[in-house]
Amino acid sequence: MSNIKDIAKIAGVSVTTVSRVLNNERYVSDEKRNAVLRAIEITKYQRNLNAVNLSKGKTHLIGVVVPYSNHPYFGLLIEGISIEAIKKNYKLVLFQTDYQKERELEALEMLKHKQIDSLIICSRICSLEVVEAYLEYGPVILCEDTRNTRISSTFVDHYKSFTIALEYIYKKGHRKIGYCIGRSSGTNSLQRNLAYKDFLHKYNLPYHDEQIIKKCSYFEDGERIVNTLIESKNRPTALLVTSDQVAAGILTCCNEKGIVIPEDLAIISFDNQPIAKYMKLTTVEMPIKEMGQKLLHQALLNEQSQTEMSVKLIERQTV
Amino acid sequence: MSNIKDIAKIAGVSVTTVSRVLNNERYVSDEKRNAVLRAIEITKYQRNLNAVNLSKGKTHLIGVVVPYSNHPYFGLLIEGISIEAIKKNYKLVLFQTDYQKERELEALEMLKHKQIDSLIICSRICSLEVVEAYLEYGPVILCEDTRNTRISSTFVDHYKSFTIALEYIYKKGHRKIGYCIGRSSGTNSLQRNLAYKDFLHKYNLPYHDEQIIKKCSYFEDGERIVNTLIESKNRPTALLVTSDQVAAGILTCCNEKGIVIPEDLAIISFDNQPIAKYMKLTTVEMPIKEMGQKLLHQALLNEQSQTEMSVKLIERQTV
């Protein structure tokens, strides 16, 4: 494989000139530029990006941290990030953490070592302080409300969106409302819990811990949820479900057990992925793909910015 | 940030010695080794991996090409690859091609430019010849039967697995059997089609083109499939479905329309993802995650190897 020196020799110019045409700089005569272009053509020269990286201290690589890639929410988010990365000629380095802190730190360390230019953490396990400490090495973008920090982010206000769903359910006459959530400890989950409590308080409704069902992430969690519901002595008449997949799983199970939706149980989910339309789920739409795209844009910038994305209630047939 | 020279100076040794302890080589006296270690400690030295890469001509990065990341099959495959990558201290660069040839070529070109050490193509669009041409730049691993080429791969014999399903269905008394498939042009799909034709021929059954339903990849494709079936004048009594997700979608739609499974329509799917158990799908289990792990191992080796993975019929309640 030929290098910049070879090209210079063949074209009868200096390496500097070659570098200039490579980087599309002005101040190169058409004559020499063409000579270089021709040399590149005949040698099928390709520049060594490692060398470029070393020289420039940049990699054109962006890290993406997700807990699981085998999950529709993160799959779509990655898709959004990926679409923009392609446009901007950046590549993605995927980190699958399984919510293990060391894995997330590994990604952060790669930023520090200049192996990636920026890092997008789609779901975080390290503390905000830890993340913030890495900001000096490059952009770190989060997917949660970071408006009280120096960290950039794209997020939806889960307090708001949860409230929208709750109020809607309330207007439909429900007074015993529960919810299903994936990981219960993240910022987003805490926001939702707060919205829930505030809502109950506002309408003077009782809080029952058992009406919050945790570890609900996949379609197949539906059965456990329905069983929990059935055994519950304080069975809710409506359920907020933080993912369409899980809601679809619940629906399927209810169907099998003869629980009629929405008469016996109203369901409102979140995301509005294709499955939601298919299952006729009433859902709160989240612009996941767009969030991914926005995240990438932020990763490329070097300024702090926090972008809230808005949600939209889609009425279908499960409430 | 300090570099290897600084460490050498502080430790009072040469850069080579530093390099040696960095790379855990023998032939360094404990005395000097400790001095170096101490210097690293106090300066919090981190080596610049770009420089290592340039010098060694390696990146510790492995490219992974998928059409979509927002798809359970590829999600799980990526998960498998990722698990092993972490163990071996390799990182993944994700390429989402959307089945566009240029995107796949971009990944191949990155291999050529030494930006990645190897490339795993989970689903291919370029011709085998094109792929083979890149073999000189590094390992390229495929996810299909490549036993008549020089390309390494991990795959399941789809001819075999399709035949298993067909024979099983046949034994259950079905004579009008159709199938649903995603992309119809891949090697894997062609193998399945061949198995299908050979099966029909063996039992002297007629071939109806309309019994092959294409572009079936997602849960929500279920409705279109069921509608196609209903309108079909030669409606099959059994259906092979190349993904659990799609089968689950069909099931859901049938349920709604009062089509009883398996009496009105028998369904056998492939993969045995969690949703299959949940929906009580009879399915042909594919070791997707294990395939991912094996793929990564092959990507690290420099020898040609083709590994067939075996499948297993899981009897549940849809046949």
Add this chain to the structure above:
DNA sequence: CTGTTAGCGCGTTCAC
């Protein structure tokens, strides 16, 4: 065991 030195391939002053 240890150090000197020459690359790896490219970007970038800074004179001309």
Add this chain to the structure above:
DNA sequence: GTGAACGCGCTAACAG
């Protein structure tokens, strides 16, 4: 407009 020369940080002969 152009090019010589140095720097990026590290590895790998080679000599001792």
